[in-house]
Amino acid sequence: MANRQAVCACDACALRFANVLDGRFKLIPRDARALPGFRLSEEEWGAFSLPINLAFFFHSTPAGKVIALYPSPAGAMESLLPVTAWEGLVAENPVLASMESDVEALLVNRVNGARQYFLAPMDACYELAGLIRMHWRGLAGGEAVWAEIGGFFAKLEANHA
Ligand SMILES: [Zn+2]
Incomplete structure (x- = not known):
């Protein structure tokens, strides 16, 4: 951990x-859970000030706080997340209280008008970050990377519990 x-x-x-x-290791859950009724307004999303419309949020036990990561050409980058913003999200989306610390993340996909939200296993989040690092080309990413991202979410959507 x-x-x-x-x-x-x-x-x-x-x-x-x-x-x-509660030791040094934890089991990562196998299945993603789709959150179809998830509430997140444009303003709330904007307040996170992320450079890409993709992110995952998880509670880190060692850090004692919620951390936001977003995929980038250089790998998963950590964002400074205002704690109050997270508390607001949990208040609006009580399902977040069931998110497992360290091994499960809220995965947000708002790329190209998508509005997809999952409680996803941590390894799936890093798989997405790895895909982006591997396939990103130039300033805008290139067609290949957006196709990979689309494929990743289609697979997650099909496999979720
Ligand atoms: Zn083993």
């Missing part, structure tokens, strides 16, 4: 660490 690192994907480790929840 301290390094925000996914360590292993095998069943043996999943069983071994299943009861070590």
Whole structure:
């Protein structure tokens, strides 16, 4: 947890660490949960001042706070998130209270007019960040990266629990 690192994907480790929840390791959930009725106004989104209409928010136990990350050509970047903005989101969207610390994130996709919200496993969020880092070209990203992002969300939408 301290390094925000996914360590292993095998069943043996999943069983071994299943009861070590408050130790150094946590299990990452397998499924994303779509949040169709999620409430987030233009003003609230704007207040986060992110350079791209994609982000994930998670509660970090080691940091003792909610952290916002957005994908960039250089990988996942950390944004300074006003705590009050997060509290407002939770008040409007009580489902956020069920988000698991460290291993689950609120994943927001507002690219090209999309309004998709998920409680997503942390490894899926980093998969998205990796796709963007790998496929981003030039200043605007290029067609390939936006196709990859579209494919990622289509897959997440199809597989969610
Ligand atoms: Zn393993």
